[in-house]
């Protein structure tokens with residue numbers, strides 16, 4: 001029997017059905033009444049602890065994520081062994097589930113068949129900004145399904161990617177030796193979201209210069225209770241990955257003890273609600289612009305009987 005009801009699907013997902021979980025995530029992405037019902041359920045459960053990895057294409061995020069899965073499952077989180085981990089691979093630049101995401105799959109192949117790991121890819125569907133609603137919803141679905149920790153890999157370093165990456169509780173910015181060019185454009189944005197910097201491909205030349213650049217940039221950021229550490233990894237061999245995992249656990253503990261996690265989640269919730277409102281308002285505007293009253297007001301505007309602000313006020317009167 002094929003389940004379609006979000007309630008029943010969530011029960012099945014909690015009992016370990018990956019098929020049910022995958023279907024719920026499809027609902028979360030696709031909009032419509034099922035998306036609403038899924039969100040309604042998902043937001044009633046506590047969220048996963050979300051670790052985001054972001055950085056330019058080719059930086060080694062997928063390879064690193066693959067290593068983190070192994071380490072995370074073995075070492076666990078804050079003294080609690082992890083029975084399962086989820087990964088969301090997000091590619092805002094790709095309209096299809098092709099290219100980069102296929103690469104992610106291959107990079108994480110070792111875990112693709114591991115029953116303790118769930119990997120899901122998301123690419124831009126439909127309207128721009130769709131992902132910035134769909135990713136938080138998908139993460140909540142993972143939380144509701146019972147994953148204590150989820151990893152999110154986001155391609156790119158632009159504002160949009162950074163926005164998605166900031167849906168995480170801990171954000172790792174993955175760089176490489178000679179990182180400067182790729183990230184110059186959005187240095188400030190990256191500095192703002194990074195909790196941890198990783199210089200991956202530390203087996204290559206130029207690590208020292210890159211570290212110096214990053215530390216200088218962090219110096220300019222001033223005093224903070226948590227200064228993002230700059231770590232070095234070689235994801236392809238696994239060097240430095242255990243240290244990275246330890247730092248992720250430390251950052252989580254820091255945030256939980258300082259109250260920063262609760263604050264941060266609240267701030268994020270504020271932003272997410274505003275985004276949902278914008279989408280709802282846009283739909284309302286679309287509806288309004290199809291009414292006869294709208295056309296009448298357009299006529300009045302053309303004739304100079306009304307100004308556009310008063311017309312908008314009138315149209316919005318019953319919002």
Ligand SMILES: Nc1nc2c(ncn2[C@@H]2O[C@H](COP(=O)(O)OP(=O)(O)O)[C@@H](O)[C@H]2O)c(=O)[nH]1
Pocket residue numbers: 055056057058059060061062063064103104107200201202203204233234235236237
């Ligand atoms: N030399 C070296 N190559 C790496 C390292 N990590 C990843 N790579 C390679 O870099 C390429 C891109 O890696 P990938 O994980 O797909 O990067 P992503 O696009 O950021 O997800 C692959 O060919 C990897 O094998 C590393 O630490 N050192």
Ligand SMILES: [Mg+2]
Pocket residue numbers: 061062063100103104153
């Ligand atoms: Mg990748």
